[in-house]
Amino acid sequence: MPHVVVACSSCRAFTGDVTTFDVEAATVREMIRELERRYPGFGEHIERKMAIAIDGEIHQDALFEPLRAESEVYLIPKIGGG
Amino acid sequence: MSDVLERPASSAPLDDGRLKIVGTRPIRPDGVDKVTGRALYGADLAMPGMLVGKVLRSPHPHARIVSIDTRKARALPGVKAIITGADFPELADEEYEAGESASNLRDLALNVMARDKALYNGHALAAVAATSSAVADEALSLIEVVYEVLPHVVAVEAAMADDAPVLHDKLFTGGLKEKPTKASNIAKRNEIKRGDLAAGFAEADVIFESRYDTAATHQGYIEPHACVASMASDGQCQVWSSSQGQFMIRTYCAKVLDIDASSIRVTPAEIGGGFGGKTTVYLEPLALALSRQSGAPVKMVMTRDEVFRASGPTSASVMTVRLGAKADGTLTAADVELKFQAGAFPGSPVGAASMTALACYDIPNFSIVGYDVVTNTPKVAAYRAPGAPISAFGVESAMDDLALTLGMDPIALREKNAVHDGTKASYGPTFRNIGYAETLEAIRSHPHYSAPLGPNQGRGVAVGFWFNVGGESTAAVNIAEDGTAMVITGNPDIGGSRASMAMMAAEVLGLPIEKVRPIVADTASIGFSMLTGGSRTTFAVGMAVTQAAQKIVEDLKRRAALLMDVSVDQVDWIYGAAVCTDVSKGKADLSLADLAAKSGQTGGPIGSQISLNAQGAGPGFGVHVCDVEVDPETGHVTILRYTAAQDVGKAIHPSYVEGQIQGGVAQGVGWALNEEYVFDTGGVMENAGFLDYRVPVASDLPMIDTVMVEVANPRHPFGAKGVGEVPIVPPLAAVANAVRGAIGKRMTSLPLSPPKIRAAIDAG
Numbered sequence: 001m002p003h004v005v006v007a008c009s010s011c012r013a014f015t016g017d018v019t020t021f022d023v024e025a026a027t028v029r030e031m032i033r034e035l036e037r038r039y040p041g042f043g044e045h046i047e048r049k050m051a052i053a054i055d056g057e058i059h060q061d062a063l064f065e066p067l068r069a070e071s072e073v074y075l076i077p078k079i080g081g082g
Numbered sequence: 083m084s085d086v087l088e089r090p091a092s093s094a095p096l097d098d099g100r101l102k103i104v105g106t107r108p109i110r111p112d113g114v115d116k117v118t119g120r121a122l123y124g125a126d127l128a129m130p131g132m133l134v135g136k137v138l139r140s141p142h143p144h145a146r147i148v149s150i151d152t153r154k155a156r157a158l159p160g161v162k163a164i165i166t167g168a169d170f171p172e173l174a175d176e177e178y179e180a181g182e183s184a185s186n187l188r189d190l191a192l193n194v195m196a197r198d199k200a201l202y203n204g205h206a207l208a209a210v211a212a213t214s215s216a217v218a219d220e221a222l223s224l225i226e227v228v229y230e231v232l233p234h235v236v237a238v239e240a241a242m243a244d245d246a247p248v249l250h251d252k253l254f255t256g257g258l259k260e261k262p263t264k265a266s267n268i269a270k271r272n273e274i275k276r277g278d279l280a281a282g283f284a285e286a287d288v289i290f291e292s293r294y295d296t297a298a299t300h301q302g303y304i305e306p307h308a309c310v311a312s313m314a315s316d317g318q319c320q321v322w323s324s325s326q327g328q329f330m331i332r333t334y335c336a337k338v339l340d341i342d343a344s345s346i347r348v349t350p351a352e353i354g355g356g357f358g359g360k361t362t363v364y365l366e367p368l369a370l371a372l373s374r375q376s377g378a379p380v381k382m383v384m385t386r387d388e389v390f391r392a393s394g395p396t397s398a399s400v401m402t403v404r405l406g407a408k409a410d411g412t413l414t415a416a417d418v419e420l421k422f423q424a425g426a427f428p429g430s431p432v433g434a435a436s437m438t439a440l441a442c443y444d445i446p447n448f449s450i451v452g453y454d455v456v457t458n459t460p461k462v463a464a465y466r467a468p469g470a471p472i473s474a475f476g477v478e479s480a481m482d483d484l485a486l487t488l489g490m491d492p493i494a495l496r497e498k499n500a501v502h503d504g505t506k507a508s509y510g511p512t513f514r515n516i517g518y519a520e521t522l523e524a525i526r527s528h529p530h531y532s533a534p535l536g537p538n539q540g541r542g543v544a545v546g547f548w549f550n551v552g553g554e555s556t557a558a559v560n561i562a563e564d565g566t567a568m569v570i571t572g573n574p575d576i577g578g579s580r581a582s583m584a585m586m587a588a589e590v591l592g593l594p595i596e597k598v599r600p601i602v603a604d605t606a607s608i609g610f611s612m613l614t615g616g617s618r619t620t621f622a623v624g625m626a627v628t629q630a631a632q633k634i635v636e637d638l639k640r641r642a643a644l645l646m647d648v649s650v651d652q653v654d655w656i657y658g659a660a661v662c663t664d665v666s667k668g669k670a671d672l673s674l675a676d677l678a679a680k681s682g683q684t685g686g687p688i689g690s691q692i693s694l695n696a697q698g699a700g701p702g703f704g705v706h707v708c709d710v711e712v713d714p715e716t717g718h719v720t721i722l723r724y725t726a727a728q729d730v731g732k733a734i735h736p737s738y739v740e741g742q743i744q745g746g747v748a749q750g751v752g753w754a755l756n757e758e759y760v761f762d763t764g765g766v767m768e769n770a771g772f773l774d775y776r777v778p779v780a781s782d783l784p785m786i787d788t789v790m791v792e793v794a795n796p797r798h799p800f801g802a803k804g805v806g807e808v809p810i811v812p813p814l815a816a817v818a819n820a821v822r823g824a825i826g827k828r829m830t831s832l833p834l835s836p837p838k839i840r841a842a843i844d845a846g
Contacts, residue, residue: 009273057698058511075510079551082616
């Protein structure tokens with residue numbers, strides 16, 4: 001199942017010292033729902049504030065991006081620019 | 083001068099070696115208007131009955147607003163409207179996505195117009211609309227404000243002190259395990275870490291540590307903020323504005339004034355520079371509110387003084403960097419602390435600075451801690467690769483000293499620790515399709531790197547990284563009856579996007595570039611696009627343009643099949659014409675003009691629109707080398723030679739890519755050598771003008787050589803990566819490292835102004 005890693009401190013307000021998760025999910029939305037179930041409020045935080053790097057490729061606002069069983073998923077702050 | 087260094091095999095889907103237009107250098111479609119003065123910028127529009135709007139700004143950096151009395155000003159003949167914070171709705175303390183990332187709406191509105199407190203010298207307190215500039219000025223002088231002046235704080239570390247004046251009573255430091263009980267100017271603490279820091283340093287043969295600081299600098303766009311706004315009696319609004327995103331203007335105005343977004347039509351003016359500083363609103367909501375009250379259109383144009391005092395610079399900072407390495411140069415540990423000035427409201431780019439600080443390096447053990455700190459200074463705004471140049475200044479200066487300590491070539495040290503495809507980035511994800519190693523090699527093998535140096539001269543190397551982003555984008559392509567094409571997008575053209583959009587469409591359609599006209603449309607004439615920023619436009623909007631053109635090609639093939647009486651799978655599109663692949667049928671080719679002429683018989687007008695949320699923007703890396711000469715008598719630094727290499731994916735229009743790289747270097751050189759906000763003890767900026775705040779001009783710079791390394795991004799149809807932000811990341815450190823070489827001393831405080839250099843030389 002996809003392996004999810006939290007890479008920033010803002011997420012730890014929800015997950016405490018837990019920074020890695022194995023989540024049964026076929027899409028980003030399923031992953032977010034499962035993390036919301038485990039840590040109430042975390043899902044909304046992810047949707048609003050986090051970008052999602054799937055196998056090295058950064059996605060923003062991509063709820064329906066597919067996840068593979070062996071996907072490496074990093075939650076990182078959303079990125080803007082100048 | 084420029085070189086293009088290509089990987090032999092490109093993985094870009096449409097780059098099959100037969101590109102006719104992408105990669106060439108056609109003249110810019112907006113060039114004639116700009117060089118002849120016909121292009122309309124924010125201040126150029128005039129409307130019948132238009133009023134002049136001006137802003138009353140706080141003379142104090144921190145003060146409670148006891149009262150604002152506008153009665154005398156209202157009685158002045160010619161004054162048509164006066165607004166204060168009371169004319170705006172109270173907004174919730176919540177974040178809302180509009181530009182590229184979320185903004186706190188309450189903070190945004192309070193920055194546009196203060197309510198209870200003025201938080202920086204220059205903070206807007208009231209605005210007037212009058213029949214002339216002179217009347218507006220007199221009206222401002224008649225507004226009576228009673229202040230309770232409060233203690234202020236400007237420097238970032240002073241603002242972090244326990245006894246510092248607190249700007250916001252309800253601001254509690256975020257990012258801590260437990261919510262603090264006391265309000266603080268430290269808005270947020272963020273941390274990124276990996277491995278075992280203590281073990282990493284214990285493993286090191288050499289440890290280098292230093293402290294660095296940088297001054298606040300402004301984006302320095304030549305065109306001040308300017309707009310014209312009109313609200314009709316039925317509530318329908320029009321705004322003409324110079325910004326990095328007409329949709330961003332629409333959204334923020336709608337939120338700040340609590341009106342429907344569909345009631346606001348924003349037409350983008352040409353933009354005379356933005357560099358991130360025009361990714362928010364300052365004047366537009368004020369002009370609309372003044373127009374609502376007066377019933378007339380209102381024009382507002384900031385003076386240069388206002389631009390400096392009231393629009394976003396980037397952060398001043400204080401950093402510490404500690405690096406550990408083995409004797410062979412292998413990095414074993416890094417400990418980075420970043421303290422960033424946010425200005426009056428939270429939101430410095432310290433998060434991005436943290437994520438980029440070590441992104442070029444593969445280090446097993448590290449900690450990066452950042453602090454976002456509010457101060458009584460203008461709220462910072464994005465500035466090209468926000469935060470990255472600052473943290474790169476600290477890390478790349480430390481890397482240079484580490485190379486000296488180890489007796490290693492600075493590029494060799496960076497190569498030894500470089501990230502590659504498959505390396506886990508310091509901010510988390512695994513890198514794919516990056517061209518960093520090739521970019522390092524491009525500089526190592528460049529003649530510049532081995533050229534001899536003279537007395538008082540030094541050479542500096544530095545590297546830099548930026549993520550680049552994609553995002554929501556819309557593009558339309560319409561075919562005219564003569565077979566020419568229009569490409570319509572919703573992004574202001576800042577770095578040449580009109581040209582690149584037209585080129586990508588022309589490539590797919592098979593039209594000469596002269597037959598494709600790019601248009602930047604208003605918010606009512608094209609679907610939503612995120613603003614022009616984050617190095618996203620050529621990548622993301624280009625993806626929409628390409629798909630829109632591809633959709634047209636499919637439609638053209640269908641129409642051609644009808645006219646040829648063949649099945650659609652027997653029609654191919656080759657260089658602008660439908661070709662029947664079954665030569666036995668003897669069908670003549672049909673050009674786009676042929677098909678456009680018969681569009682009425684084959685289904686009606688030819689056009690398409692694509693809206694998408696582009697993902698997969700490839701990250702960019704830059705490697706710069708700079709030669710300087712320092713005058714030991716005056717401390718003046720002359721940039722002798724500068725070469726910048728960058729992984730650009732695929733240069734759609736190489737001249738524009740070179741221009742982006744050269745522009746980033748020029749701004750970075752200014753940041754390194756001259757530019758800084760200077761505040762007096764009363765918290766007032768002392769150098770709010772281009773005479774005293776000195777940006778580099780052409781005579782300050784040599785020709786900046788560029789090397790475009792093309793490692794294709796497989797997610798873009800032509801392999802493009804963002805290019806606009808990476809080039810401002812390395813120059814601060816590249817210049818500082820060159821000065822280190824020239825004078826034999828490390829300068830850790832930017833800017834490297836002549837007095838500082840003289841002081842360092844004099845110290846012996």
